[in-house]
Amino acid sequence: xxxxxxxxxxxxxxxxxxxxxxxxxxxxxxxxxxxxxxxxxxxxxxxxxxxxxxxxxxxxxxxxxxxxxxxxxxxxxxxxxxxxxxxxxxxxxxxxxxxxxxxxxxxxxxxxxxxxxxxxxxxxxxxxxxxxxxxxxxxxxxxxxxxxxxxxxxxxxxxxxxxxxxxxxxxxxxxxxxxxxxxxxxxxxxxxxxxxxxxxxxxxxxxxxxxxxxxxxxxxxxxxxxxxxxxxxxxxxxxxxxxxxxxxxxxxx
Numbered sequence: 170x171x172x173x174x175x176x177x178x179x180x181x182x183x184x185x186x187x188x189x190x191x192x193x194x195x196x197x198x199x200x201x202x203x204x205x206x207x208x209x210x211x212x213x214x215x216x217x218x219x220x221x222x223x224x225x226x227x228x229x230x231x232x233x234x235x236x237x238x239x240x241x242x243x244x245x246x247x248x249x250x251x252x253x254x255x256x257x258x259x260x261x262x263x264x265x266x267x268x269x270x271x272x273x274x275x276x277x278x279x280x281x282x283x284x285x286x287x288x289x290x291x292x293x294x295x296x297x298x299x300x301x302x303x304x305x306x307x308x309x310x311x312x313x314x315x316x317x318x319x320x321x322x323x324x325x326x327x328x329x330x331x332x333x334x335x336x337x338x339x340x341x342x343x344x345x346x347x348x349x350x351x352x353x354x355x356x357x358x359x360x361x362x363x364x365x366x367x368x369x370x371x372x373x374x375x376x377x378x379x380x381x382x383x384x385x386x387x388x389x390x391x392x393x394x395x396x397x398x399x400x401x402x403x404x405x406x407x408x409x410x411x412x413x414x415x416x417x418x419x420x421x422x
Contacts (some may be wrong), residue, residue: 170200173249175240177233177256178216179209182328188235191227195387197394204255205244207236223326226299227306230260237261238268239418245269246415251393257360257385258300266408272396273403276385278303278311278394280358284383285316288355292348293320294341296361300342304360319352323364330368338369342377349380 174192179218187203207255213236216229238261241252254262259275264274284291293306301320308314321344325337341359348354357380359365365374371382396402 170197170250170394171206171248172196172200172202172390172397173241173244173252174202174255174390175237175244175252176204177230177237177254177260179206179213179236181206183363183367189368192390194388195384195390197391200390200394202253202390203249205240207233207240210236220326223297223324224299225297225326227258227303230258231367234261234264238264239415241265241273242268242413242418243415245271245357250397251387253393255362255386257362258303263273266403268413269410269411270402270405272393272401274389274393276362276389276395277307277360280383280385281308281311281316281386282312283388283392284356285313289316290318290353291316292318292345292352292353292354292357294344294348294357294359294361294365295320296326296364297324298322299417300360308337318354319348321404322347323361325364330364334368337364338373338377340368341365341382345374345378345380345382349378354380356383358383358385360385362386367369401422 174373189204196202210230219225219229244252253274257276259277262273262275283305293304297302301322304320308317323340344355362385365371366384366386371384375382
C-alpha cells in the first residue's frame with residue numbers, strides 16, 4: 170500500500186527523511202508513507218508572512234488549497250492508494266474529494282470522529298490565538314462543535330522548535346490539565362502537527378497527565394490504511410465529480 174502524506178506548502182521546513190521515518194513508524198507492515206509537496210504557486214509567501222506575525226488565521230490554507238488539489242489529482246494518476254493532507258486543519262481536502270476516487274484523508278475531521286467514538290467531551294489545543302476562531306468555524310462546518318468543551322493555545326510557532334521541546338512539552342501538559350479541570354474535557358486533540366507529534370510526543374504528554382492525548386498523524390495513517398484495505402472512500406453522492414485529469418488543472422484556456 171502506498172500513501173502520499175502531502176505537505177500543505179511547497180517547501181519543507183523540517184527534515185523530510187526524519188519525518189517520513191516517524192510517519193512510517195505509525196503504519197502497518199507493507200504500507201509505505203511518502204512525504205510529498207505541492208508545486209510552488211503565486212501567493213505561497215502568504216504563509217511565511219503571516220507566520221512571522223504569529224497571525225496564522227486560515228488565510229494561508231485558502232491560498233494553498235488549489236495547489237494541494239492539483240497535487241492530489243496527480244497522486245491519483247501516479248499509483249498512490251490514498252492521500253493524507255498533512256496539515257491538521259485539512260486544507261484542500263473537500264476540494265480534492267470532488268476530483269478523485271481514492272481516499273483523501275484530513276487529520277482534523279478523521280481524528281475528531283475517532284475521538285468522539287471514545288469520549289463525549291473534547292478539549293482542543295492549537296498553536297496560536299488566531300487559530301481559535303478558525304478552529305471553531307471548522308468545527309461548525311463539520312457539525313462537531315457540540316463535542317468540544319474549549320480550545321486553548323500554546324502560543325508557540327517559528328523556527329528551532331526542537332530546541333524548545335521540553336518547554337513545549339511542559340506547556341502542552343499544563344494546557345491538557347487546564348482543559349480537563351476548567352472545561353470538563355475528557356480527552357484532548359492537539360492541532361498543529363509541526364508541534365505535536367513532530368516535536369512533542371502526545372504519548373509522553375498522556376503519561377504526564379493521565380489524560381488521553383490523540384496523535385492526529387497516526388490515526389490518519391491507520392484510517393487511510395483501513396479505507397484502502399476495505400475498499401472505502403468518500404461517496405460520489407456526497408462529493409459528485411466530473412471527469413478531470415491532472416492536465417486540466419495545469420492548463421489555461
